Amino acid sequence: MGCSSSLPDRSSGRSTGLNNADNSEGPDAKNLRVKLVLLGDSGVGKSCIVLRFVRGQFDPTSKVTVGASFLSQTIALQDSTTVKFEIWDTAGQERYAALAPLYYRGAGVAVIVYDITSPESFTKAQYWVKELQKHGSPGIVMALVGNKADLLEKREVAVQDGVDYAEKNGMFFIETSAKTADNINQLFEEIAKRLPRPSPS
Amino acid sequence: METTHSFHPFDSFLDRMRNPASLDLVRSIKSFIVSFSFNAPNPENDAKRIQDFFQSMEAAIRDHPLWEGSSDAEIDNALEGLEKYVMTKLHSRTFASSAEDVKMDAEISDKICLLQTFLRPQHLDIPSVLQNEASWLLAEKELKRINAFKSPREKLLCIINCCRVINNLLLKASISEDHVLGGADDFLPVLIFVTIKANPPQLHSNLKFIQLYRKQSNLVSEAAYFLTNLVSAKSFIVDLNAKSLTIEESEFEASMQAARLVNRVPQETLTTFDKMSTFRKITDPGPSTPMHIKAKTNLNGELNYPYMEAEAGELTVGDVEKLLSLYKDVVTKYTSLCSTVRHLSFSKTVSPAPQGNDDDLMRQTNGRTYKDTSCQED
Known part of the structure; x- marks a missing residue:
């Protein structure tokens, strides 16, 4: 187990994501592959969070093959396991809400994003949580993310509201800023740690 | 991942299948394909059988002497070849079959x-x-x-x-x-x-x-x-x-209605009108151009309207029923065409019908029926 580092920047070896051919690694205890679906209102910065994560904040010139809406990235944890995230972005506009089940079917992780300056987006996030509780894969790991944490002066959703809601629903909660890259790696590392392992080592 | 459609590995798959050493594999593939002719298509069941077959063949190919020492990529190529071969053979049964x-x-x-x-x-x-x-x-x-x-x-x-x-x-x-x-x-x-x-x-x-x-x-x-x-x-x-x-409901409904009318106007009517010089004349097929219409109709419409050339004296009582039904047909088409044209000209969302000179219209409709053109338009 032993993944307790709170200094993920130092502890995580970052793989480029390039050396992983699509089917080259089967899922095993050491190398997990997980489908992660991103949900949240349009404009909350879902794709920015992922881009931050995939491109990394230390080397902005790193050329990772990225699509605009599907991205994958592998991280290494301290216990020498690796987790390959296959990140499925979803369209956040209301008119596409009914299509979401097509995307979260079979997902091991759902990251539900809202914008801390937008109470509407927080309400929408709660809608997604309920929907996933009803229809998501059993055992899906859910994270609630308040994004745009750099916009403190415009904050309209209190940190405590996010904390309380997440706790009540057994979710991991974090506030991030895709702009400053705050907590972006922490988000994915926390998720990686919470993934069920085929056989604990 | 590949970005092209070319798939030369398929040839190499077929080559290996021609090798006498792969006779056992060829036999199982053929008997698998033949086994489908014994019962009616059933997509879910067929899919399960085919997916299971791919899996068992993967194991067989991995263990096969012909692929001994092959890389994962080579095995994968063989499996892609297998998928293509099997699904091409079973295409008519499995594709759009219900x-x-x-x-x-x-x-x-x-x-x-x-x-x-x-x-x-x-x-x-x-x-x-x-x-x-x-x-x-x-x-x-x-x-x-x-x-x-x-x-x-x-x-x-x-x-x-x-x-x-x-x-x-x-x-x-x-x-x-x-x-x-x-x-x-x-x-x-x-x-x-x-x-x-x-x-x-x-x-x-x-x-x-x-x-x-x-x-x-x-x-x-x-x-x-x-x-x-x-x-x-x-x-x-x-x-x-x-x-x-992002559209007003009334606008959406009107546009859909207009589109339905365009699509309902029978093909042959439109083909006939295609040959006419301008769209304006379609909206007003008045008596001012009877010769023109007649000439054009002769070119394109004689199969549909056999009485165009007939003289009154040639008609018999027996023609009445046919004439009446043709008359009704023409009136129906004309009414629906007029209605379409009205919708097209009133609806702001629909781009105006080709207004340019004769050449423009001919170019736009050349080789297609008007219906097709309207479908292709953005």
């Missing part, structure tokens, strides 16, 4: 035809930096090719290529136009619009075919994501109503 699928395909295609007459990017709030005609045409072209292939993998590649073109457009816009990369918020609307513009053949059947028969271990990751997006675009189109779009 009446239900055929009906669904027709319904989707008809609805897209209606939407094509008035849908604009702004109805899906697609930002103007993403409205790139050249990219969209390229993406459409990929989707339209889907029936040029019989194997699930190649069909899926058409979808992947289409999605990659759109992705590149989004990435380009985010770099050069300073458009904040919107991810799926931008991607899906463009894909939906492109799908409507392309009206890919047998959309429902193609998607179902790929979902059921693409080797499951390859239907993961980006390929699965892109396929899901097209499935989702299809689902959006099937359920599409005024509320799905």
Whole structure:
């Protein structure tokens, strides 16, 4: 187990994501592959969070093959396991809400994003949580993310509201800023740690 | 992952299958294919059997002397070859084989035809930096090719290529136009619009075919994501109503109604009118141009209207029934055509009918019926 580092920047070896051919690694205890679906209102910065994560904040010139809406990235944890995230972005506009089940079917992780300056987006996030509780894969790991944490002066959703809601629903909660890259790696590392392992080592 | 449709490894698969050493494999493949002729098509059951077969063959190929010491990529090529071979042989049984699928395909295609007459990017709030005609045409072209292939993998590649073109457009816009990369918020609307513009053949059947028969271990990751997006675009189109779009409900209904009228006007009427010099004359086929109409009708309409050349004295009582039915036919067509023209000229959302000179109209309708043209128009 032993993944307790709170200094993920130092502890995580970052793989480029390039050396992983699509089917080259089967899922095993050491190398997990997980489908992660991103949900949240349009404009909350879902794709920015992922881009931050995939491109990394230390080397902005790193050329990772990225699509605009599907991205994958592998991280290494301290216990020498690796987790390959296959990140499925979803369209956040209301008119596409009914299509979401097509995307979260079979997902091991759902990251539900809202914008801390937008109470509407927080309400929408709660809608997604309920929907996933009803229809998501059993055992899906859910994270609630308040994004745009750099916009403190415009904050309209209190940190405590996010904390309380997440706790009540057994979710991991974090506030991030895709702009400053705050907590972006922490988000994915926390998720990686919470993934069920085929056989604990 | 490959970006082209060419698949030379298929030849190498066939070569190996011709090798006497692979006789056992060839036997199992052939007997598997033959076994399907014993019972009626049943998509879910067929898919299960075929997927199981792919799995058992994977094991057989891995253990086979011919593939001894082969890399994963070589094994994978053999399995792709196998998928293509089996699914090509079983194509007529597995592709669009139920009446239900055929009906669904027709319904989707008809609805897209209606939407094509008035849908604009702004109805899906697609930002103007993403409205790139050249990219969209390229993406459409990929989707339209889907029936040029019989194997699930190649069909899926058409979808992947289409999605990659759109992705590149989004990435380009985010770099050069300073458009904040919107991810799926931008991607899906463009894909939906492109799908409507392309009206890919047998959309429902193609998607179902790929979902059921693409080797499951390859239907993961980006390929699965892109396929899901097209499935989702299809689902959006099937359920599409005024509320799905940024449009007034009344405007949506009027546009759909006008589109239905255009599509209902029978083909032969329109073909006849195609040959007329200007659209204006269609709206007013008054007595001022009788010779013109007669001449043109003679060229194109004599099969449909055999009495055009007849003299009163030649007619008999026996002709009355036929004449009456032709009269009713003509009146029905004329009424619905007039109504269409009225809708077209009143509806702001529908682009005006070709107004230019004679050459323009001839060029636009050349080689197609008017109906087809209206379907193709953006």
